[in-house]
Structures are given as structure tokens and as C-alpha cells.
Amino acid sequence: DTAVSQTPKYLVTQMGNDKSIKCEQNLGHDTMYWYKQDSKKFLKIMFSYNNKELIINETVPNRFSPKSPDKAHLNLHINSLELGDSAVYFCASSGDSLNTGELFFGEGSRLTVL
Amino acid sequence: SQQGEEDPQALSIQEGENATMNCSYKTSINNLQWYRQNSGRGLVHLILIRSNEREKHSGRLRVTLDTSKKSSSLLITASRAADTASYFCAPFSGGYNKLIFGAGTRLAVHP
Numbered sequence: 455d456t457a458v459s460q461t462p463k464y465l466v467t468q469m470g471n472d473k474s475i476k477c478e479q480n481l482g483h484d485t486m487y488w489y490k491q492d493s494k495k496f497l498k499i500m501f502s503y504n505n506k507e508l509i510i511n512e513t514v515p516n517r518f519s520p521k522s523p524d525k526a527h528l529n530l531h532i533n534s535l536e537l538g539d540s541a542v543y544f545c546a547s548s549g550d551s552l553n554t555g556e557l558f559f560g561e562g563s564r565l566t567v568l
Numbered sequence: 569s570q571q572g573e574e575d576p577q578a579l580s581i582q583e584g585e586n587a588t589m590n591c592s593y594k595t596s597i598n599n600l601q602w603y604r605q606n607s608g609r610g611l612v613h614l615i616l617i618r619s620n621e622r623e624k625h626s627g628r629l630r631v632t633l634d635t636s637k638k639s640s641s642l643l644i645t646a647s648r649a650a651d652t653a654s655y656f657c658a659p660f661s662g663g664y665n666k667l668i669f670g671a672g673t674r675l676a677v678h679p
Contacts, residue, residue: 522628
């Protein structure tokens with residue numbers, strides 16, 4: 455059973471298109487995140503939701519819109535894709551009872567914008 | 569929230585050797601976590617050390633924490649080719665503070 459699953463794993467699209475990445479976790483965690491990893495391997499946090507409420511919103515273009523229909527799902531929709539959006543997007547969740555902040559990551563969704 | 573800074577950026581060793589990577593951070597923490605990322609995969613949590621701990625072991629991993637110097641080190645003993653990966657540290661300050669990752673240490677273990 456995959457704890458944090460993302461779809462699709464690979465996404466190739468043209469500039470200007472709109473695309474979505476979906477994430478689901480079956481760990482019962484309350485908090486979910488989106489991170490972006492660029493070609494230099496820096497992982498940057500984008501958003502975080504706790505029980506469907508947005509709690510972290512970094513300086514991200516408003517072309518990026520997260521949506522959390524329930525606490526087990528956090529989707530990422532990107533409008534008007536640009537070349538610079540090419541990256542690997544990771545979903546993660548946390549919520550252990552001791553609040554250690556430990557993150558469980560998905561396998562990533564590699565987005566290539568042509 | 570704060571970012572951990574890993575050092576060195578890259579490390580190349582032979583199988584069987586030990587690998588040591590370091591992490592520095594800036595403000596007080598509840599714990600510090602180390603993660604591994606294999607090429608093309610997501611990050612995997614390796615080990616967590618609490619602020620009141622000085623050393624922790626897990627299999628071939630040994631983590632130390634010096635809160636007075638705001639630094640941590642991860643030692644992998646008797647390394648294997650399968651240990652080839654990037655390693656990230658993440659200081660955690662509690663609550664809704666987010667985990668911020670640095671560029672990591674890229675470890676290459678050669679057979």
C-alpha cells in the first residue's frame with residue numbers, strides 16, 4: 455500500500471496549457487504539502503493544508519492553485535504553464551501524534567513544459 | 569522555520585568506507601531530521617534526533633547533535649553502493665513550522 459501517491463508520475467505539455475497533479479495519502483495525516491524541486495535539487499515548499507485549511511502559502515505565482523477536497527487529498531492545478539514551471543513536484547504529508555514534523559513524501563511528478 | 573545547510577555538497581567514497589556529512593542551522597529546534605533521496609525518487613525519512621539528545625543510532629547510521637554549535641552530523645558506516653543518494657537535513661521548530669530543505673549532500677559510493 456502506497457502511503458502518499460501522486461499522479462501522474464510524468465507530465466509533458468506545451469506552454470500555456472493548464473494541468474493538474476493529484477495527491478492522496480492513506481496515513482490519516484492532517485497536514486499535506488506541495489514541494490517543488492528544481493534542476494539544482496533545491497526543494498522549495500509551496501503550500502500546506504491542515505484539515506483542508508491553507509496554512510502555508512509561499513511566494514508562488516497565483517497560476518498555481520492548490521485544492522484540498524478532504525484531508526486525504528491535495529491537488530495542484532497550474533494555469534498557463536511556463537517553461538520555468540518544469541520541475542519535479544512532490545506531495546508530502548505529516549501528522550504523527552507526537553508532532554515531530556516528520557514528512558512522508560510521494561514519488562514525485564516530473565513536469566516538463568515545452 | 570529555518571533551512572538546514574548541508575556540507576559537503578558532494579562526497580565520493582569507496583564501498584566499505586565511512587561517510588560523514590554535516591548540517592548547520594540557525595535557531596532553536598525541537599528536533600532535526602535527516603532524509604535520503606535516491607535518484608528519481610521521493611525523500612525518505614532516515615532518522616530524527618530530538619533537541620535533548622546528543623547522539624542516536626539506527627543500523628549503520630549515527631547522528632549527532634550539538635545544539636550549542638547548532639550543528640548535526642550524519643555518519644554512515646561501512647557504506648554500500650546502495651547508499652548512493654542525496655542526503656538532506658531538516659531542522660524542525662515545532663507547531664506548523666514547515667520543514668525547509670537545503671541543497672543536500674550528494675553521496676556517491678563506488679564499488
